[in-house]
Amino acid sequence: MTSDAVPRPEGSDGRGDPAALHASTSPGPTASVVVLVSGSGTLLQALLDAATDPAYGVTVAAVGADRPCRGLERAERAGIPTFVRSVRDHADRAAWDEALAADLAAHDPRLVVTAGFMRILGPRSLAVAPVVNTHPALLPSFPGAHGVRDALAYGVTVTGTTCHLVDAGVDTGPIIEQRVVAVEPDDTEDSLHERIKVHERELIVQVTGRLAREGFTVQGRRVRVGRA
Numbered sequence: 001m002t003s004d005a006v007p008r009p010e011g012s013d014g015r016g017d018p019a020a021l022h023a024s025t026s027p028g029p030t031a032s033v034v035v036l037v038s039g040s041g042t043l044l045q046a047l048l049d050a051a052t053d054p055a056y057g058v059t060v061a062a063v064g065a066d067r068p069c070r071g072l073e074r075a076e077r078a079g080i081p082t083f084v085r086s087v088r089d090h091a092d093r094a095a096w097d098e099a100l101a102a103d104l105a106a107h108d109p110r111l112v113v114t115a116g117f118m119r120i121l122g123p124r125s126l127a128v129a130p131v132v133n134t135h136p137a138l139l140p141s142f143p144g145a146h147g148v149r150d151a152l153a154y155g156v157t158v159t160g161t162t163c164h165l166v167d168a169g170v171d172t173g174p175i176i177e178q179r180v181v182a183v184e185p186d187d188t189e190d191s192l193h194e195r196i197k198v199h200e201r202e203l204i205v206q207v208t209g210r211l212a213r214e215g216f217t218v219q220g221r222r223v224r225v226g227r228a
Helices: 042-051 070-077 093-105 147-154 189-214
Strands: 031-037 058-065 082-084 111-114 131-135 158-165 175-182 216-219 222-225
Touching: 031 042, 031 070, 031 189, 042 058, 042 070, 042 189, 058 070, 058 093, 058 189, 070 082, 111 189, 131 189, 147 158, 147 189, 158 189, 175 189, 175 222, 189 222
Parallel strands: 031 058, 031 111, 058 082, 111 131
Antiparallel strands: 131 158, 158 175, 216 222
């Protein structure tokens, strides 16, 4: 998820503004992708590994973060340009969003992937390119920073992972694809999350590659991959 939870506007249903969402992108031979991270970068590593195959159709043009982290180290070892855009270095979130948008636009990405990026993207960043996120729960259930913990506490017997487009809300964008993970009777938050992560890594690689190679359109809340 892209978290940093903020209060919902009064009267809001929690969904982001559809106008802030890219409704389509065209297919192409190789897509330039910028990945945003905040932590260890295991999702990023899955994308880096996949991108070594020319048939995958994705080039990771840059990796950005909101703080120094291991994910940046992974990118640097792979010879990929990196940048850090910290909220603390700006007067307010609007200024941070404008600066981050410039960072993203400098690499002219066809897609932006938030891979464990723990900040909410603002309107300027969302306007640069379609943004894909992965969340460790079956949205719209259990959005936010504690999806695994919340699912376990609720007592569900299945949970999973969701890849979705990012809009102005928190984990509210149109769903691209989901995978189900069974909850075992003796699961802890850590054990369940580790099993979900396996599917998250596979799903983010699969979805990013398909969107890059085939393009997509959004009709209502349905994401259709490939030509309509």
